[in-house]
Amino acid sequence: xxxxxxxxxxxxxxxxxxxxxxxxxxxxxxxxxxxxxxxxxxxxxxxxxxxxxxxxxxxxxxxxxxxxxxxxxxxxxxxxxxxxxxxxxxxxxxxxxxxxxxxxxxxxxxxxxxxxxxxxxxxxxxxxxxxxxxxxxxxxxxxxxxxxxxxxxxxxxxxxxxxxxxxxxxxxxxxxxxxxxxxxxxxxxxxxxxxxxxxxxxxxxxxxxxxxxxxxxxxxxxxxxxxxxxxxxxxxxxxxxxxxxxxxxxxxxxxxxxxxxxxxxxxxxxxxxxxxxxxxxxxxxxxxxxxxxxxxxxxxxxxxxxxxxxxxxxxxxxxxxxxxxxxxxxxxxxxxxxxxxxxxxxxxxxxxxxxxxxxxxxxxxxxxxxxxxxxxxxxxxxxxxxxxxxxxxxxxxxxxxxxxxxxxxxxxxxxxxxxxxxxxxxxxxxxxxxxxxxxxxxxxxxxxxxxxxxxxxxxxxxxxxx
Numbered sequence: 001x002x003x004x005x006x007x008x009x010x011x012x013x014x015x016x017x018x019x020x021x022x023x024x025x026x027x028x029x030x031x032x033x034x035x036x037x038x039x040x041x042x043x044x045x046x047x048x049x050x051x052x053x054x055x056x057x058x059x060x061x062x063x064x065x066x067x068x069x070x071x072x073x074x075x076x077x078x079x080x081x082x083x084x085x086x087x088x089x090x091x092x093x094x095x096x097x098x099x100x101x102x103x104x105x106x107x108x109x110x111x112x113x114x115x116x117x118x119x120x121x122x123x124x125x126x127x128x129x130x131x132x133x134x135x136x137x138x139x140x141x142x143x144x145x146x147x148x149x150x151x152x153x154x155x156x157x158x159x160x161x162x163x164x165x166x167x168x169x170x171x172x173x174x175x176x177x178x179x180x181x182x183x184x185x186x187x188x189x190x191x192x193x194x195x196x197x198x199x200x201x202x203x204x205x206x207x208x209x210x211x212x213x214x215x216x217x218x219x220x221x222x223x224x225x226x227x228x229x230x231x232x233x234x235x236x237x238x239x240x241x242x243x244x245x246x247x248x249x250x251x252x253x254x255x256x257x258x259x260x261x262x263x264x265x266x267x268x269x270x271x272x273x274x275x276x277x278x279x280x281x282x283x284x285x286x287x288x289x290x291x292x293x294x295x296x297x298x299x300x301x302x303x304x305x306x307x308x309x310x311x312x313x314x315x316x317x318x319x320x321x322x323x324x325x326x327x328x329x330x331x332x333x334x335x336x337x338x339x340x341x342x343x344x345x346x347x348x349x350x351x352x353x354x355x356x357x358x359x360x361x362x363x364x365x366x367x368x369x370x371x372x373x374x375x376x377x378x379x380x381x382x383x384x385x386x387x388x389x390x391x392x393x394x395x396x397x398x399x400x401x402x403x404x405x406x407x408x409x410x411x412x413x414x415x416x417x418x419x420x421x422x423x424x425x426x427x428x429x430x431x432x433x434x435x436x437x438x439x440x441x442x443x444x445x446x447x448x449x450x451x452x453x454x455x456x457x458x459x460x461x462x463x464x465x466x
Contacts, residue, residue, distance in 0.1 A: 021335030022324070022351040027281060028308070031345040033098035033135040033228060037121035038173040040131060040195065040225055040232045045178060050241045053161045053183050053191065056207055057239055060160065065208045067158040067185070074187035077155030078262045079247055080213055082194065082233050083134055083220070089148040090422045092372045093273040096137045096312050096345040098230070101246045102128040103254045114250035115267040119344075130244055131193070131234030136220050137345045138274050138310040139282070140229040141290040144168075144198055149220040151194050151231055153211045157184040160191065160239075161207060168199035168221040169288035179224025179232075182217045191239060195232040197221050227287045235260070270318070270368040273345075274310040277363055277376045281306060281350055297376045297416060298448065299355040305376065308349025309365045316342045321366040322351075327359030327378075360458060377450070377460065388459040391451060393437075397464040400440035404451065409433035412452045415442075415463075423447065439465065 041049070060066040085094050102120035104112040105128060111118040122128045136149045143149050161183040168180060180197035198221030205211065222229045235245040249259035250267075276295055283292040299305055309320065318339050324332040332353060339346075355361070358379030365372055391406035404410055410433045413426040423442065428434050437449070447463045 020333065021322070021337075022307075022333050022353055024351045026337075026348055027350040028348040029346060030341070030343040031096075031137060031347060033096065033137075033230065033345070034121075034133065036173065037123065038225060038227070039123055039127040039129070040133070041179075042176075042225065044176075045224070048178070049161075049181075049183075049193070052163075054239055056161045057185070060158075060208055067210065068187065068189050070189070073189060076188045076190055076245075076260060077157070077186045079154035079260050080152070080262055081265070082151060082154040083231060084150050084152050084214075086146075086148050086150050086219075088146065088423065089143070091138070091143075091148075091274040091310075093271055093312060094136055094143065094149045095134045096273075097132065098135050098344060099129050099133045100248065101130060101132065101244065101255075103246070103252055104128065112252050114246050114248040114253040116250070116252040117267070119267075131195075131232045132247070133230050133232055134220075135228060135230040135345075137312065138347060139291045139293050140220075141169075141288060142293055144219065144221055144229040145290055147198070147201065147219045149229075151182075151197065151217045151220060153184060153213060153215045153217055154192060154233070155184070155186050156213045157186040157192070157211060159183070159203070159205055159207050159209050159211060160185045162202055164197070164200065164202040166199060166223045168197070168223040170222050170224060171227040171287040173225060173227070175225055177224060179226070180218065180221060181224075184211060184217075185239070189238045190245065191236050191241075193232070193234040193236075194218065195234070196223050196226050196230055198229075199223060222288065268313045268315065270313040270315050271311070272309065272365055272367050272370055272372045273312050275363055275365045275372045275374040276308050276310070277374060278306040278308060278349075279303075282308065282347075295421065297374075297422070299376065299378050301355060301358060301379055303355045303378070304352050305355050305361075305363075305378075306349065307351045307353075307363050308347055310345075310347045311339075311343075311367065312345055314339050314341065314343040314346045315368075316340055318368065320348075323362070323364040324353055325362040325364060327357055327361060388451060388453050388457050391459055391461075393449065393461050393463065396461075397466045398439070399465070401436055401438055402449075402463065403436045404434060406433075406451070406453075408453045408457075410435075410451045411454055413437060414450045414452075415439065416448050416450070417445070439463075 100113040107122040113120045164180045179195045181195040197218035201219035237243040247260035278294040280294045320337045323334045355378040363374045411428045415424045450460045
């Protein structure tokens with residue numbers, strides 16, 4: 001599936017709410033995933049996958065290792081969400097939905113999703129979209145590079161087939177290269193396909209092994225017929241692959257009467273995926289080049305801070321409230337930004353301010369009842385603040401473990417790299433607070449750790465690992 005950015009600029013009219021908004025031409029717009037509406041699997045690829053699964057199931061059955069039993073067939077599973085953020089992801093949310101299953105057998109451009117809408121696609125050659133496409137947002141290639149979005153088992157079951165080792169930065173609708181995928185059979189005989197995984201990321205478990213609900217299966221990638229990182233999630237009632245399942249309950253679901261979700265999410269689910277500060281506007285290159293996000297949480301005095309928000313399921317006629325908050329918790333800016341179109345994913349920004357006060361600043365957005373606050377820091381690194389004046393870290397440089405020497409209790413610690421990306425966070429786990437940090441998994445290089453005391457005082461210290 002392909003990703004495309006529709007860019008435009010316009011001058012935002014001034015709206016006042018407590019404090020004037022920053023003066024800027026706003027840039028951004030819609031993020032369109034798979035604008036060409038290309039099918040995720042060719043007929044030939046499907047046939048190979050089906051035959052492989054059926055062959056593996058036959059082998060498991062012959063060896064008395066097949067978990068599914070027709071005699072003891074259970075009820076259909078209830079799924080959990082098949083994606084989760086990895087521990088190193090700092091975004092508020094990490095997905096958008098570009099396409100549901102098409103229930104209208106006619107084509108082309110004759111679409112009916114489970115909710116009687118047209119949030120799906122078909123093709124001129126008769127393909128009707130058979131799965132659900134979850135694309136990663138924002139910065140899908142960057143998130144893929146950093147293993148930030150994990151695919152998990154939506155229900156317990158048995159691995160009946162898997163594939164890996166295939167190229168995972170596809171930008172080709174016509175490729176014959178297979179995708180990387182894991183296939184799970186549930187206790188009722190239904191089979192779930194998890195496709196487009198990152199090369200080398202699939203579970204180390206083998207065919208025949210069992211998985212539990214929520215277990216790691218792989219990382220979202222762009223293998224097979226794909227031109228952007230996403231998960232294609234497709235379910236059938238059994239290994240004949242003749243009856244498709246749409247997990248979503250809805251008036252126009254023609255496949256099954258009830259929901260297969262434990263908690264079905266709304267058809268449109270407006271929300272904030274990220275609220276970020278940048279040294280400059282992000283850059284979205286052509287597939288498959290990784291985005292230049294220009295993210296930063298650390299600025300020197302008099303630096304220019306650039307603000308962006310990244311939304312999911314934007315609704316026309318709604319408003320986002322935006323705030324830039326000084327270290328003393330007063331508003332530098334507080335304004336409303338109107339949204340005029342319906343977009344499955346969007347980004348807006350280009351607002352700027354000059355970092356003229358040292359300390360912790362906040363960039364905050366409120367949308368659809370949800371508030372997301374992003375902290376960033378202004379001032380020279382290693383500035384000591386009241387309450388943590390004598391706090392030190394040793395050894396520095398370090399190998400694996402660093403110790404914290406402080407007369408004040410340290411309740412949390414955040415480690416960021418030289419680009420301002422959060423690498424690891426720690427929270428107090430004893431009455432004495434945090435006394436040491438295990439940073440053994442970090443690569444050699446320079447980092448900054450921000451310690452926070454009981455009275456919310458902070459101190460940032462430069463660390464060197466070698």
